[in-house]
Amino acid sequence: MKRAPRADAQRNRDRLLTEARVAFLANGTDASLEDIAARAGVGVGTLYRHFPSRETLLEALLRERFDALTERARELADRPAPREALVTWTLAFIETTTVYRGLTAAMTATLRDETSALHASCAAMRDAGTTLLARAQSAGEVRADITPVEFLTLVAGVSWACEQTSGGESAGERLLPLLFEGLERRRGNARSPE
Structure with a gap:
């Protein structure tokens, strides 16, 4: 049985999606993933744990x-x-x-x-x-x-x-x-x- 994500992990994912949406609206699909992570208040490693590639982030959005x-x-x-x-x-x-x-x-x-x-x-x-x-x-x-x-x-x-x-x-x-x-x-x- 798949375990539900921890509350802090889910918050990080939600913040990353929110910031990615804002960044992609402002700068297009080539927006900096590092900037998205920083704006979400997490490290780039956390972004890549949730979304291993730009395509997986776009797919989630x-x-x-x-x-x-x-x-x-x-x-x-x-x-x-x-x-x-x-x-x-x-x-x-x-x-x-x-x-x-x-x-x-x-x-x-x-x-x-x-x-x-x-x-x-x-x-x-x-x-x-x-x-x-x-x-x-x-x-x-x-x-x-x-x-x-x-x-x-x-x-x-x-x-x-x-x-x-x-x-x-x-x-x-x-x-x-x-x-x-x-x-x-x-x-x-x-x-x-x-």
Whole structure:
């Protein structure tokens, strides 16, 4: 039976998460782990005991957000308008991935690294979004010739662009319609088979 953490260890973990959230909001995902530990009033060794890597710290902060986004895709899969469901999920994805500057790049790298602490949450989120894409393609509401990898690359590009501007969520709301205009199924816009 797994023993509950000591009260002081739990307090240290909670303080580290609080300070990491503040540091990542202010400085992005590359914020200094040493500074986070100092601000939490613990040594860097304590930080690494709780979070052996930057990815495990990010995973602890973001797991709930990623799981909520995965669940949101599952809820949207039952909607009668597949394109609208995909747009809604994509905007939520952009809002989630731009919470910390640098998160889009970290997530992209994580999806290629199955050993990363963030991989499982990111992969589940990716797979849920891919299901929405396939549904919109089957309904003829989105181009059938775009692959899930291409779609997610485009969405990551919009997320990255939003990170670079001060527009935040509103930047995503402006860029997303442009992305989906390019994804619309039109006669003659499909790529010829190679």
